[in-house]
Amino acid sequence: MSGNTSKTNLEEYAMRHSMAHILASAIFRLYPNAQFGIGPVVDNGFYYDFLIPGVSLSDGDLPKIETVMRAIIKENLRFEQYNMAINDALSWAEQSKQVFKKELINDLKREGTTLFKDLNHDELGIFVDHNKTQLKEVSFYKDGEFIDLCRGPHIASTGLAGSFKLMRISGAYWRGKESNPQLQRIYGVAFMNDQNLKEYLAQIEEAKNRDHRKLGQELDLFIFSDLVGSGLPLFTPRGTILRDELANFSNQLRLEIGFEKVFVPHLTKTDLYVKSGHMAKFGDELFLVKSQETKDKLVLKPMNCPHHTRIYAFRQRSYKELPIRYLETTTVYRDEKSGELGGLNRVRAITQDDSHIFCSQEQINYEINNLLKLTQKFYKIIGMELRLRLSFRDDSPQYLGSPEIWRTSEEQLKSAVEKNKLDFFIEKGEAAFYGPKIDFMATDSLKREHQVATIQLDFVQPERFELTYDASDGSKQQPVMIHAAILGSIERFMAVYIEHTGGKFPLWLSPEQLRIITLNQEDGVVEFARKFEIMAKKRGLRVKLDNGNESVSKKIREVERLKIPYSVVIGAKELKLGLVTPRIRSDLYDGLTSNTSFNIETFIESLVYERDNRLARTHIK
């Protein structure tokens, strides 16, 4: 998700922060005995937590609260800042029965803070400054009758507030702790103007329609079963086609640049991960496997790299063989606390389009360059813009490998990215402990950013697994490993991609590419439709014939529900003329009318062309 508050401009931030106060002011007018928690700015808006003795709010109360908020905005009340001695502040809280504010002021007194130092509110509302400056005064803001402990900033007056909408009410424990009282949290969104708010609300509506869990069911892509378990999706025939086409395309691009497929078992002795170091680092996330017949200590693999080192190392390698490039579409297992119910974002069996290159230090540049080009090509066809994060080391001691190797490698990554004229930023301290990496962020059609592909350098696994090759000078050298994935997690990518496209997949990814519908069940009609179906199948198209006795309109509703790109109705007219008039899914015909007729050979070949040239669209002329 986008919306890192540190990147949002200050004006919008102050407006949203003021919006939280306006919400609190409204609650104060409506429920004078309300106790106030905290009210921070969040992505696209704000919230405020309240405890209103004897009152349980519901979403039905939101319009009433909005009305009071609008009144407060109309009154154009000034946001007045003033400081108060800390003990006076405590007396204020005591007097006005604001127990949560009192707790916060006591914390400030004990812990010390400068209050204004950091714009980032913490969701838990802990205003702690670790510099431990002795605090003498605290800051307050007042709008009308409502007074709040607050470090600001705010807009000058309520009349300057932008456009807002309250979204929902939920429960929230004070400071997020289950042992604390439960407060009522009201969420709102706020933007600088009506236009932006409208756009945002439309986007949310669209996101709801595109929710991959909803579409997954409507388009018949995947299911969950209580008997199988949460976070463990089963893919139906249609979903399996989408999975396979995506994975196959990633494979194809990699095979073209010299990768070779390998295959390793999912079940493995823990010894492998003790050796690799994963056991010490990720031991808690592993699924432990108990053999009832042997004493083997086994796990489900959380990573594939250690296995691939075993294939590399099964005989002594020569510099002449490098780079050695392995790819494998395979599943790793992570013992997630709770799988996201019904969704693909967070699963416990994660399929990766994993790749490992073993190469010499001198070959890194060439390999990275190839991987960059390949990733760009993939996302161009997928239709998502990429932004790259160069995740480099900082000065902390967690990074393994010599600083010299790090310096060179980080420079190699940076120069490769620059040479490819890619949009990138550097983030220090985000490297893996074993080497620097490039993380690819893709922006979807709803402007949300998702981390997808990755390219990582690794100096540590080759060391731990004592990998070597015979160099041209006869010496034994250690190869570098490059980890790469284009899709990343296929399940997560599918979630992103289903929402990106709203389930309107291009032809090459459509589980069903063409539906042939008979207008009636006359012999000649059905025969013609069957002939058509067989011809399309022969060209490898995924086609289905619907010659049931339902009405054509019912048959077409199914085509629309499944978002099948092309459909053709066959009746007496088509039979007579030998021509068909395809129905084209609206996003595909680029402004051309869909009223053109074709003989079936021409039509089939145009579909084949569109399928094989993944970016092709305007072939229907």
Next chain:
Amino acid sequence: MSGNTSKTNLEEYAMRHSMAHILASAIFRLYPNAQFGIGPVVDNGFYYDFLIPGVSLSDGDLPKIETVMRAIIKENLRFEQYNMAINDALSWAEQSKQVFKKELINDLKREGTTLFKDLNHDELGIFVDHNKTQLKEVSFYKDGEFIDLCRGPHIASTGLAGSFKLMRISGAYWRGKESNPQLQRIYGVAFMNDQNLKEYLAQIEEAKNRDHRKLGQELDLFIFSDLVGSGLPLFTPRGTILRDELANFSNQLRLEIGFEKVFVPHLTKTDLYVKSGHMAKFGDELFLVKSQETKDKLVLKPMNCPHHTRIYAFRQRSYKELPIRYLETTTVYRDEKSGELGGLNRVRAITQDDSHIFCSQEQINYEINNLLKLTQKFYKIIGMELRLRLSFRDDSPQYLGSPEIWRTSEEQLKSAVEKNKLDFFIEKGEAAFYGPKIDFMATDSLKREHQVATIQLDFVQPERFELTYDASDGSKQQPVMIHAAILGSIERFMAVYIEHTGGKFPLWLSPEQLRIITLNQEDGVVEFARKFEIMAKKRGLRVKLDNGNESVSKKIREVERLKIPYSVVIGAKELKLGLVTPRIRSDLYDGLTSNTSFNIETFIESLVYERDNRLARTHIK
């Protein structure tokens, strides 16, 4: 393995049995104080167990023993049968210090037997007859000085023995129990004539050369790693190509007849297998998985059928949708006591080309027929003869489902097999508890029979999972499930196939199809070779260019080691003429000389033709 003794003819059986006595007679001559265990007939031969106080035999002693055996044969001693009262027999054993015979006679006395009733010796030598006939006499055979407790039958005299060879000596506990004394077991093979013995010995030698573990290493197909664990092979790029090509071909044949691919997780709650009944039946063989983060009880899936029922059942099905056919190439896990070291015959992660059909009772015939045709097609191309076992129920109570359904289904299977004019036999009592099945036995080039494909009817899973469909009359009906696999276990199939072909794979299965070798490193030569390589790659051929500076003979040795079907040496002559003269692996050129030259386009197209027409051979003209 072939060689079920009950099917071997009686004459050969008696000869081998007599051979065991001749071996024992020779030991008696060489070591008069030897104590004799038992000496049964086994596949292709016989063995005898001895305890020779103070003597430890080794394979080096075998020629000496063979010499004495030959002498006994030359002496043409009669095998004399006589009965002895059981107490006299005991005295004989006592007197001659034959402690093992004494134990056997005591058992006979206690347990009773008719001795002649059953020709099948039990390897443990327990001559028990469960009819518990009171035994008064026991049978003996005598040849020369050697006397043995024995029910026969034997040949008339030692001179009628066939051709034999002693193979090896190994240790064996008396009656297979570790707490008993260890005896020395001498194995021999015996045939009716020299010719048969020679053929057999040649076959053994060939089997050694074709051992898939040996070839797996030589051809660089798979490896094992101590860190990963026994029974858990890792497939190298070459092995992965072989795996994938086999699995893809099986998939292709099934997709053509209406199967659809699905994808399910390997990790699953035990609940699924409690419901399916597998937990109760196979609970011990399951790998139990412990989640550290949740309370879920999980296992690695031992079967795929329960998952596929979940996909079937995710919405109500109509008769119009049937048959629904799912296929998945996926791994199941069995907690084997010990993985066969270094081999693919017995692994703990077993990949299956699994298939499940959900259909109505009336559709069984059509589906079985399709599966039979498909399996025949596959094994015709693989080059192995099939024999079918119809595994039917007997009268035991373990079989679930109504007798009427069983009767109809068994008849359906039988009539489908007959209609396809297939070589079959019926074995009662071999059905699965859930339904009758067809097991396919394939004969390899060494005449060994392997169980491979299977087609199984299942009335139980649909019942347990409450599967239904809306029938055309509006009623709810229960579908039948058909389980099928063409390869069976891919790992086991690979073991069989590697040995069947001796690693000489046909073009379509060859990990590397063409090796281009440069005679020297002259610019023009390398350039021509590169152009050739690119052209071959464009046609999807698996080609590798070897333009290293090693000698051509060294390069060709590698081609031979890897059994690459085609290779081409490029030098100044080829460059000048623009023609190449392929080296063809001897099994491929069907008696044609390999001295013909081609332009590279023609050559490449002939390879493409051979690849795409899997049975094609004589394209090189």
